[in-house]
Amino acid sequence: MISSQRAKSFSSILWKIRRFLNIGSEKRLQEAVGEIRGFANSIVRQKKQAMFQISQEFSPTEPGHSDEKFVTDIVISFILAGRDTTSAGLTWFFWLLHRNRHVEEEILREINKSRVKQKNKTQHFSVFEQVKDMVYINAAICESMRLYPPVPVDVKEAAANDVLPDGTKVKKGMWVGYLPYVMGRMESIWGRDWAEYRPERWLENTGKGKWKFVPKDPYSYPVFQAGPRVCLGKEMAFLQMKRVVSVILGMFRVVPAMEERFDPVFVPHLTSEMQGGFPVRIEQRTV
């Protein structure tokens, strides 16, 4: 939150002074960074210990401090890249589902179909196999991330002078941003019904009650970015989210905990948060 507020501030001078003097939000940021580094470092150390115990041949011969720092950096970037994004995506997904019960019903039909298929197979199904045919859930997740992309804004700094395809000149050091949140709501990309949560816009009916998933090109749907630095964890993110959705919805109903209508507030930090989270009650499904 503090990092993203830096980017929103009118001038960078104030936060740089605070950082220099180590006061206020910058002091809190340093403390938070220290806590996160300590946590990630403990994961690395535990893993090293476990690897050492498993194989006595593996001799760490005291790896250099930089090795541990490098691996800690990787752990932190994977937690930020992979955990906060998928949880933000799922929070908005479950809220949209509550508002669109017909989508939940279609998802349940897909889960039941998959259960029947698994029962008829004798061999063990891997997680990948369990979710690979769940095209409707795939579409429902894509559609919720269109309206509520986990990374709502992404900014780049030009490494050198450049000219964009439309002729706009970009000078070295300038910032260029793109907004998946805004692009997901553009009539020119999604049509007049852009405001509707409609997983069917990602699907083609092939007849016999079967759906085929039709992906959108990443430049029109840059939720995972586009081009050479596209998200490396995209497939894994879908695998995880589809698995969570199918297991939870197959067993439970996720209903808002409050009695009155819940209108969430969108908070665009580094990831798309819901103010105060989404308090829910988990009810066992009886049918």
Ligand code: HEM
């Ligand atoms: C719904 C979930 C996710 C979304 C929306 C998402 C989105 C993004 C976006 C927009 C970027 C580009 C950032 C930039 O360069 O400015 C990115 C990069 C990246 N993501 Fe994801 N991500 C998700 C899940 C994951 C997961 C689960 C992992 C790994 C476990 C992951 C690993 C990465 C990595 C390593 C990069 C850096 C790629 C590079 O710079 O070459 N992401 N992601």
